[in-house]
Amino acid sequence: MVQNVVIIGAGPAGLLLAHYLLRRGNYHIDIYERRPDPRLADVSGNRTFPLSLQERGRKAIRAIVGLEEAIAAQSVFCQGTIIYQKKGKSRRLPRQNPVLTIDRNRLVTVLLKQLTETSSPNQVKVHFNCECTAVDGTAKTVIFKPSEGDSFTVHYDLLVGADGARSQIREYLVENAGLPCSQNYVPDAYKSVFLSLLNPNAAVELEPNKIHAWNLNNKTRMVMVPQPGDQLNGVIVFDAETNPLEGLSTKEEVKTFFEENFPLFGQLMSLEEAEALLKRPVARVLTVRCDRFHEGDSVLLIGDAAHAVSPSIGQGCNSSLEDVLILGQLLEQYGDDWGKVLPHFSEQRVPDAHALQELSNYSFPRTKFLMVEFFLRLTMGRLFHRWFPRLVKPFVFDLVLDTDLSYSQVLSLNQGWIHKVKRSMAQNS
Ligand SMILES: Cc1cc2nc3c(=O)[nH]c(=O)nc-3n(C[C@H](O)[C@H](O)[C@H](O)COP(=O)(O)OP(=O)(O)OC[C@H]3O[C@@H](n4cnc5c(N)ncnc54)[C@H](O)[C@@H]3O)c2cc1C
CATH class of the missing domain: 3.50.50.60 (FAD/NAD(P)-binding domain)
Incomplete structure (x- = not known):
């Protein structure tokens, strides 16, 4: 029937x-x-x-x-992520398996x-x-x-x-x-952002097969992803209580905010996008x-x-x-x-x-100290897994992203790390 x-x-x-x-x-x-x-x-x-x-x-x-x-x-x-920092420094996180x-x-x-x-x-x-x-x-x-x-x-x-x-x-x-x-609402809020991957006038062109991330501080960050047609779409994420865009009222102020805080992305932002961004609603994640x-x-x-x-x-x-x-x-x-x-x-x-x-909630740390440990564990996990694939499993991110192990299995293999991040967040809250 x-x-x-x-x-x-x-x-x-x-x-x-x-x-x-x-x-x-x-x-x-x-x-x-x-x-x-x-x-x-x-x-x-x-x-x-x-x-x-x-x-x-x-x-x-x-x-x-x-x-x-x-x-x-x-x-x-995308073959990996480039994480930009202030003063022009950047860190590359390559991926063996490209991410769609x-x-x-x-x-x-x-x-x-x-x-x-x-x-x-x-x-x-x-x-x-x-x-x-x-x-x-x-x-x-x-x-x-x-x-x-x-x-x-x-x-x-x-x-x-x-x-x-x-x-x-x-x-x-x-x-x-x-x-x-x-x-529960997560503490972060976000706005979508639409840029171009290149600006010939400013001689800026971002790599077309990398995710581009920029951590301004532990509360504000941008994640931008190349899309077909030289577009670069993504989000600016910030603490919902302290929206850094709140005091801005003109498209020029918005563009200046991005040029000062996320210089590479700021140079890729048109005034039309700055104006649209001003009107775009802030979204929360439940x-x-x-x-x-x-x-x-x-x-x-x-x-x-x-x-x-x-x-x-x-x-x-x-x-x-x-x-x-x-x-x-x-x-x-x-x-x-x-x-x-x-x-x-x-x-x-x-x-x-x-x-x-x-x-x-707890794979990705929010403190500088644990961030260093995170990258160390990620790199070592990859290295040792390559050498001893039966003995060493990759670190939590790679297990989530590259395998189809159930989430329960991934969690039980990484309980120690998850508890550590959870404790650090409780201490800093
Ligand atoms: C900034 C951001 C980045 C993300 N990045 C990733 C990522 O990289 N990878 C990943 O896997 N996930 C990511 N996600 C999560 C992902 O977007 C969602 O998990 C996914 O969209 C869920 O799909 P869904 O079909 O269940 O729900 P939705 O995509 O929310 O679709 C639900 C649909 O139901 C409709 N609807 C709602 N209420 C009603 C109603 N009463 N009557 C009729 N229609 C209704 C809505 O309009 C909507 O179209 C991200 C989320 C955010 C916010």
């Missing part, structure tokens, strides 16, 4: 899940997204940022024929295009400008408020909350189904920790809706895509019996999500 699946959120997790379900053949899928169609919007005009995808995210994408190639065609492969980097909205656009090109509207429909506002789990209905016109109600057999960190579906489960869940990701046999949470984490080690999207891979395996194993698939999904995925939260 064909089942009606309603997916809330056309982000990376919701769209990849639609691809997986489409291939199983026995689903009618409706995706509802509160934002407009990204295929019609200008990427640089939106609140978006580059994502880095590694093996665990890419493995999930690879399961759909042609998808990885389509995404790769819109990506830049792609703007979030561009990733979503590719997922959407491939989905609509490989399905008929009888199988999958994507409804933009429709915000989910309420759920009735007993009647199995969802209410939507379109950007124009009256609210309407839709029936579901299976409801998937892929609606991000501020999930409406999770909210429903917390309030009506006793879902244990905690949410982290989410739930004790299960489902209710009965008909409601499921995936991606950020289930386990949003700090972007410090770039795993939010990777883990969201990995959720879909695991769901696909469970659907195969239990013959699409959602009564079995959903509890097994929670059982398998919740411990990994909790481990990922620890790794995201």
Whole structure:
């Protein structure tokens, strides 16, 4: 029997899940997204940022024929990071395995295009400008408020909350189904920044296959990633309580701020971008920790809706895509019996999500002293792993980025380091 699946959120997790379900053949899928169609919007005009995808995210994408190639065609492969410091010093962090980097909205656009090109509207429909506002789990209905016109109600057999960190579906489960869940804002806030990779007038040209990072102090930093067409997209991250851009009121002041504090990036900033940056809203990151990701046999949470984490080690999207891979395996194993698939999904995925939260919060140190130890451990880990691959595992970052070991396994191999960083943060808070 064909089942009606309603997916809330056309982000990376919701769209990849639609691809997986489409291939199983026995689903009618409706995706509802509160934002407009990204295929019609200008990427640089939106609140978006580059994502880095590694093996665990890419493995999930690879399961759909042609998808990885389509995404790769819109990506830049980065061979490592250059970390700039004041007084022109820089440190290189090479990577053996290149990291695929792609703007979030561009990733979503590719997922959407491939989905609509490989399905008929009888199988999958994507409804933009429709915000989910309420759920009735007993009647199995969802209410939507379109950007124009009256609210309407839709029936579901299976409801998937892929609606991000501020999930409406999770909210429903917390309030009506006793879902244990905690949410916290990370201390950092950010603004997206869009530059050009080169400025011939100032004779500045950044390497096109490196991530460019600049730590101004332990509270303010920029991470900029080359994107197709000589673009350099990224974010400025700062403590939410002390926004360094707050006192600036003109585009000239913004440009001067960047030229003084991040000189290389400042020289790549146009006055138009300085003006746009001034108006762009400050964004906060909400982290989410739930004790299960489902209710009965008909409601499921995936991606950020289930386990949003700090972007410090770039795993939010990777883990969201990995959720879909695991769901696909469970659907195969239990013959699409959602009564079995959903509890097994929670059982398998919740411990990994909790481990990922620890790794995201405490892998990367914030004190100068531990930063030195971090780079030492990273370098030694790589060296000794090359010499004695069976005896020595790489350091935490390389394990997260280059392997598909579960997050729980990575955490248990690095408990000592994670505790050390946690203690140092508690002492400095
Ligand atoms: C600055 C920054 C950098 C990051 N870098 C990385 C990185 O390098 N690597 C990585 O793996 N991850 C990274 N992440 C995390 C990554 O962006 C998220 O984990 C990922 O986007 C989660 O995908 P998702 O589909 O679960 O949710 P989302 O991408 O949040 O998509 C959810 C969708 O649901 C829609 N929606 C929400 N509410 C409703 C509603 N009520 N009705 C209808 N639609 C709704 C939203 O409009 C949205 O389109 C970063 C995050 C930030 C903030």
